[in-house]
Amino acid sequence: MRTVHGLPQIEFSTPFENLREMLDVSIDKYPGIPAYIFHEIIEGKEYTVTKDYLQLKDDINSFAAGLISQGKVRIDGFGEEHIAVIGTNSYPWVIAHNAALFGLGISVPLDKQLADHEVARLCQRGKVTVFAFDYAHLETALMVEKGNPQVHTFILLDRQDKLDEIKQDLPEIQGFGDLLAAGQPMQDLKNKFISVPIDNKEMAAIYYTSGTTAQSKGVMLSQHNIVSNIKQAVRTIPLDVGKRALSVLPLHHTFEGTVGMYCFWATGISICVNENLRTLTKNMKEWGIAIILTVPLMLITMHRQIIKNIEQKGKTKTFRFGLKLTRFLNKAGIDIRRTVFKDIHSALGGKLDMVVSGAAALPAEQHRFFTDIGITCLAGYGLTETAPILSACTPSLNIMGSVGRPLADVTLAIDSPGAADSEESAGEILAKGENVMLGYYQNEGATREVFTKDGWFKTGDIGYFDKQDCLHITGRAKSVIVLSNGKNVFPEEVEVFFNQIPGVKNVMIWGEPTERGAIDLSARFQIDKEALPDSVGIKDEEMNDWLEDEVEKINREMTEYKKVKYFIWDESEPIMTTTLKIKRNEELQRIHKELAKLNLVVRDVSGKRILFG
Template identity: 55%
Template structure:
């Protein structure tokens, strides 16, 4: 199914950057590529990612949002430091105008950006977590088709993906040809999202020697319960709003999926990663708290990277800005920040339970809490 969907040409080169024990990389990044006659180049470290792309002149790459965000910000910093941001904006305007006329000159207009990636990169496939739409859109605009997919190990692992000729930014595209997806409830908008269900030959038979977990993971009529929450738009494109397990249930019964809010914060310079969770207040309510992982080198030029107070003020401004976009119960009330990395798995997804436990343990050790800190630097 993956080979039919990707439809790459034999003789192309793909770069492998993810751990090979991860099902996404093993199936799509290796076996699928080999089935199409594509050479797979193994990247040795993130430090040598761009040099390897330039050396091997790869055509395609599988990656995860956090890695792609880092690449995007590195390229953006290089453009800003060279004083070419105005040229980029002009090029984007011209490129979009020509595309509306059916003329594709993206690789010519943005030749210098393509040279950063070796000059041959045509497609990026991002999976394992949500990709910020602005990053996906920029890669598309400069002539590198940035596709997003969705799946899980129990589905071998891909269920849906955007296509080069139908790449709806913000969605995870359409189901694979032999996959059927459904959603519990109406699921016609973000507000009416429900759990995603899946059927197909790629779905696992069950967990090895674990009948109890297998029974809990399937409906009575055989649908796989993915544990993810989403909805379909009018074009049958699938949108993911969050994980059922990470849903924050407020005292008033409202549900908040933190991923929705985290994705907005990830668009801001300097925000390398973030986690949002529910924190009990003295009045018995549950309010939203956040912990920012800050990339000092990526902060806006007007923010002094040596000044904790200036960084805190900058974060207060963006929290206020994001809160203004949110209805009352989705607003972040408290936050802390530092430069240490959030706890993540091999595909750079935040391990929420571990990270929240770590934060609470550190707060307790220093005899403080989120209510007292409100908005401040806090070293973990």
């Protein structure tokens, strides 16, 4: 078993043991620096609101005091609230979540894309007593109310103008703005809330995983887990005080929660709240965004759009010459990338200089592209169960195709009898560190399954270390395809190559059993016709032929047993998590259900479009 222990790369003082203390430190270190910048609509007019760290703290305390004053939420030790928060990224979401962590009880962040009945079920499993939601989730709240008698308080995070309307169906509804305003003058109650002791080793939050191959489990994280990961991250990746980051990824995921919220608090990065993806470019330009946390699919989409714009303007040769020139000069220590590619930077707001990608493997093509144009592109790796970051590339060690070395004070190991230095000798990635979860909520059996007898957390991912101790991910143990000849194929590894086909938005590869007892690699492509090369016709027959050629080109470069034998395509979105990873089991069921309707198997329709209902 090969083991690598992460060492600090940066000197960064972290004199805090819980999140409340961390915010106090930031108040002292970053006076006058905005903690949050966001838009607020008042009487139909949009305003920009700025909150510094002191105002952030007071808003958390005021909201908590306002809620306590209603008489149902107690902080006297005789009750512990489980507060669910669901909705788009917003300042009220941040306040409600942190009021729970700062003393009201346990936070239960929920995925805003879950079906209503799933939210209601998770509220039962998570013993939720307070349900905070956006107006867009009113129907969800009504279903939660019917099936969860333990929920005594509902909080509307936005649209205060809808309160009277909602009270007809939810008499227990409270408005976020009303609670905040009510609590602001209640200094005695705020002082009482601030004095609530925080046991940083006890459960602070329940995060339900968005598992791609299994039912979600409730990950129990303590403040010690979260704060440990903050300390590990800020002593590994350098961040400049005062820069602005755009909050795009959903806050109910720990990647955005730990890095996109708490690491930025700790380092004095101003968080700008993106309303939705339609306003992404507008927000980037308006606020001068320098940092974005993202997932590979977003970077792939951005890359393709940039290249398409270059082609439409007839500047492909100029762009390629610029790449050659800047690469040559970089070797001589001369960096003019942002000057040469100023038009691209202008389209991205002009200030963007760092993107951090997580949740899935980042293809080397996109990693190289953003690096080539002068944007630091860092890939990281982690899981909800590890709060979440385990490893990350840094500006000084940015190996394309890897997810970097372990963070400071994180230890990773590869459970392999071999050298664990290549795909052939790869094994399951194991982890140790203070950021590793307490366990799964009310599921001791599942908790035991993911820990070894000597305390290693089993990630379920397969990988290896290179010569510089950087980690490379090859796939998920649970998604591995075992062929009839005994060979193992990790679909994620193969999908990276097919994802590079222009116009392919998503691809899923699976092993299709045959009557002869073999397993044939099969693929389903989601096509974005607007992203296709201009030379490709959009008729089905033309698409079939073109895709056949593209698949064949890639197959020629693949090891024999990794070649895709059959494929189908259409334009519909696959079933995905909110971090844009395909839910493999559900998507495969969808494919087989559609083929069964036609009384066909994938072999019969290979190379053709299949319309999904």
